[in-house]
Amino acid sequence: MATDTTAAADAASGAGMPQLDITTYSNQIFWLVVTLVVIYFVLSRVALPRIAAVLAERQGTITNDIAAAEDLKAKAAEAEEAYNKALADARAEAQKIIAETKADIKAELDEAVAKADAEIAAKTAEGDKKIAEIREGALESVKEVAKDTAQEVVAAMGGKADARSVTAAVNARMKE
Amino acid sequence: MATEANTADDGGLVFHPMDQFIVKPLFSDGPVGMFTITNVTMWMALTVLAIIALLVLGTSKRSTVPGRTQSIAELAYGFVYKMVEDVAGKDGVKFFPYIMTLFMFIVVSNFLGLLPAAFTTTSHIAVTAVMAMAVFIAVTVIGFVKHGAGYLGLFWISAAPLPLRPILALIEVISYFVRPVSHSIRLAGNMMAGHAVIKVFAAFAPMITISVGVGILVTPLSILAITAIYALEVLVAFIQAYVFAILTCVYLKDALHPHH
Amino acid sequence: MEGDVVQMGAYIGAGLACTGMGGAAVGVGHVVGNFLSGALRNPSAAGGQTATMFIGIAFSEALGIFSFLVALLLMFAV
Known part of the structure; x- marks a missing residue:
């Protein structure tokens, strides 16, 4: 059928369908075999072992990393535990110190209070004594002044005041 | 005969949907001999270079955290490895390099063939038939070496009723021998069909240079169609490589475990 | 129109053969649809x-x- 071919290409291949042109088969098959052999050797000698190694290595790395992560996690937990323990210890220590200090302060305070009380009591007593003395002194002065005043008054009124009787009179009046 | 369609009477549109598949010598005009350097040679060499670039140079850093190229290489490796392991079973893994070779060759030449003005080596029945026959022969040999005459049990379906078994056996034998045919023609046909359809639409694209009235409608439509078919072809390029590889695995499984 | 009856038959046959592709389309759609519903x-x-x-x-x-x-x-080789 393909006799009235128009294109030069058709004349070269000899048939309408290049796939059915038997003269090119040997060429294609030869180069196909060469190609496949080359690809096979490249793949089986270089590429596939390399990719397999890379994949295996990655798997190994991932496994290692997971193990390392587990390790680190355990370490972190340990550290946390230690930290908590230290914290608790420190807290207990602090409580102890606080209690001790409180006790010390209380003792000191009590002592100071007692001392102050004693001092205050002593000072009060002293004050009382001084007041009594002053009162005594004042009474004496009053007697003296009264005696003098009485003698003067008596003298001024023209009488002669006997010192003894004045004193007796003053003493009697003061006792009232 | 397709070239007859380019007669001048429909205004100069040129249809050469099959010309892209012609095998021509690169450096001479002579006939295509067995060792002639042809465009087949060139595109197969490019395929090899692309595979080397991807799987060898791309992984040369061997980094634990992969870069872009290395990711693709590892993805391809893992994809094919898992496919072989899942379909052919654990003892099929030792054939993994062969299936990887086939898969990489097909997928890379399919994709290279999608480049404009490229030659698609996998669109030739000669190429796919060699691969399919290689798989067929290898699988048959493996089956007989591993199971001896027991491999013929593949055709004798003991689950079926006894009177039916000879008929089923006949059907099984026929389907067994049709395997390489469908295996090879599926790949070549898909590639050829897709590229021919793109070419047909491409031939409509310059319509606007011939007749503005018709071309104003036809040209954008055909360009749109080329884009759509091209997208489909990208998908098909991968799926056909996948199907070829997975069918190889299925045949391999039949050879390794014929009684399943 | 040049050509002969054989060529005409070949072209008609080619067109008829293309209906088979529709069958394949139905088949593929059936496979994927059932897979999806499952x-x-x-x-x-x-x-x-x-x-x-x-x-x-x-x-x-x-x-x-x-x-x-x-x-x-039929188109190219017969």
């Missing part, structure tokens, strides 16, 4: 069966490709 009912089992789906697609598609090949042969 997968949506039991999504956990779907992942393992994608390979099976592709094998099914490949087998049904192969027949469409055969009809396409017949069309091409």
Whole structure:
């Protein structure tokens, strides 16, 4: 059928369908075999072992990393535990110190209070004594002044005041 | 005969949907001999270079955290490895390099063939038939070496009723021998069909240079169609490589475990 | 129009052969549709069966490709 071919290409291949042109088969098959052999050797000698190694290595790395992560996690937990323990210890220590200090302060305070009380009591007593003395002194002065005043008054009124009787009179009046 | 369609009477549109598949010598005009350097040679060499670039140079850093190229290489490796392991079973893994070779060759030449003005080596029945026959022969040999005459049990379906078994056996034998045919023609046909359809639409694209009235409608439509078919072809390029590889695995499984 | 009856027959045959591709399209659609309806009912089992789906697609598609090949042969090779 393909006799009235128009294109030069058709004349070269000899048939309408290049796939059915038997003269090119040997060429294609030869180069196909060469190609496949080359690809096979490249793949089986270089590429596939390399990719397999890379994949295996990655798997190994991932496994290692997971193990390392587990390790680190355990370490972190340990550290946390230690930290908590230290914290608790420190807290207990602090409580102890606080209690001790409180006790010390209380003792000191009590002592100071007692001392102050004693001092205050002593000072009060002293004050009382001084007041009594002053009162005594004042009474004496009053007697003296009264005696003098009485003698003067008596003298001024023209009488002669006997010192003894004045004193007796003053003493009697003061006792009232 | 397709070239007859380019007669001048429909205004100069040129249809050469099959010309892209012609095998021509690169450096001479002579006939295509067995060792002639042809465009087949060139595109197969490019395929090899692309595979080397991807799987060898791309992984040369061997980094634990992969870069872009290395990711693709590892993805391809893992994809094919898992496919072989899942379909052919654990003892099929030792054939993994062969299936990887086939898969990489097909997928890379399919994709290279999608480049404009490229030659698609996998669109030739000669190429796919060699691969399919290689798989067929290898699988048959493996089956007989591993199971001896027991491999013929593949055709004798003991689950079926006894009177039916000879008929089923006949059907099984026929389907067994049709395997390489469908295996090879599926790949070549898909590639050829897709590229021919793109070419047909491409031939409509310059319509606007011939007749503005018709071309104003036809040209954008055909360009749109080329884009759509091209997208489909990208998908098909991968799926056909996948199907070829997975069918190889299925045949391999039949050879390794014929009684399943 | 030049040509002869044989050529006309070849072209008609090529066109008729192309209807086979429609059958393949129906088949592939059937495979994928049923896979999808099954997968949506039991999504956990779907992942393992994608390979099976592709094998099914490949087998049904192969027949469409055969009809396409017949069309091409009629067009170009007969």
